[in-house]
Amino acid sequence: MSASTKPVKRVTTHILQAMKERGEKISMLTAYDFSMAGILDAAGIDVLLVGDSASNVMAGHETTLPITLDQMIYHASSVVRAVKRALVVVDLPFGSYQGNSKEALASTIRIMKESGAHAVKIEGGKEIEESVRRIISAGVPVMGHLGLTPQSIYKFGTYTVRAKEEAEARKLKEDALLLQELGCFAIVLEKIPAALGKEVSEMLHIPTIGIGAGPDVDGQVLVTHDMLGITKNFHPRFLRRYLELYDAIKEATEHYIKDVKEGDFPNEQEQY
Ligand code: KIV
Numbered sequence: 001m002s003a004s005t006k007p008v009k010r011v012t013t014h015i016l017q018a019m020k021e022r023g024e025k026i027s028m029l030t031a032y033d034f035s036m037a038g039i040l041d042a043a044g045i046d047v048l049l050v051g052d053s054a055s056n057v058m059a060g061h062e063t064t065l066p067i068t069l070d071q072m073i074y075h076a077s078s079v080v081r082a083v084k085r086a087l088v089v090v091d092l093p094f095g096s097y098q099g100n101s102k103e104a105l106a107s108t109i110r111i112m113k114e115s116g117a118h119a120v121k122i123e124g125g126k127e128i129e130e131s132v133r134r135i136i137s138a139g140v141p142v143m144g145h146l147g148l149t150p151q152s153i154y155k156f157g158t159y160t161v162r163a164k165e166e167a168e169a170r171k172l173k174e175d176a177l178l179l180q181e182l183g184c185f186a187i188v189l190e191k192i193p194a195a196l197g198k199e200v201s202e203m204l205h206i207p208t209i210g211i212g213a214g215p216d217v218d219g220q221v222l223v224t225h226d227m228l229g230i231t232k233n234f235h236p237r238f239l240r241r242y243l244e245l246y247d248a249i250k251e252a253t254e255h256y257i258k259d260v261k262e263g264d265f266p267n268e269q270e271q272y
Pocket residue numbers: 030049050051052053054091188190211221222223
């Protein structure tokens with residue numbers, strides 16, 4: 001069998017668990033569309049998150065609150081069509097699960113049936129216990145999300161580091177243990193002190209995926225548009241930019257405009 005026809009081994013929640021157990025770090029990035037998801041998957045990313053950050057980077061909203069369930073399903077189905085290997089996890093958007101656990105399950109079922117994704121992610125701890133229990137008992141894998149939970153931005157008031165104080169750190173640890181006990185397969189820890197990220201990761205047997213939670217978690221996630229430098233004016237300390245695509249795309253566009261205006265494009269080889 002040639003390398004190109006070799007079947008791809010899909011990443012599952014069981015594989016992520018085994019990665020934690022052997023100390024292999026998990027890589028995760030966001031994806032919202034077919035083209036980008038295909039590139040990230042071909043590069044070998046373990047998990048693709050169809051994050052509600054699509055509300056910010058794709059739709060230009062200030063917060064993640066406006067994105068709808070229908071819009072999340074549209075993004076998720078585009079990502080799923082591109083992916084051969086990665087586990088695809090979809091955020092339950094604001095307003096699609098807070099009402100009650102039946103609403104949470106109904107939203108999850110729509111995501112799973114209409115997009116073909118493999119798991120959902122949900123923000124919160126104790127307050128969403130019933131929803132997590134109901135979704136998992138329906139057979140859908142759930143990823144938790146603790147620390148800075150952007151859907152609660154108006155409660156927090158700012159995007160600064162969470163759980164620096166003892167009481168909030170204690171609640172976060174209790175929530176992490178609860179989510180694990182309920183059967184979550186992994187937990188995102190967003191913007192918390194590195195020492196707390198380490199403590200929670202050592203305390204849990206399921207994987208933790210950090211974003212601004214230091215190096216001693218079981219995996220890392222970034223918003224792809226931030227990592228590639230497509231977003232311009234966002235410089236949190238935790239972000240490493242691997243490209244400056246905003247500048248590269250702008251320069252290429254300026255070059256194209258110049259070629260069109262000067263009649264240089266198309267040339268003889270670029271016409272019929
Ligand atoms: O929506 C998102 O992109 C996220 C990540 C920041 C973890 O939830």
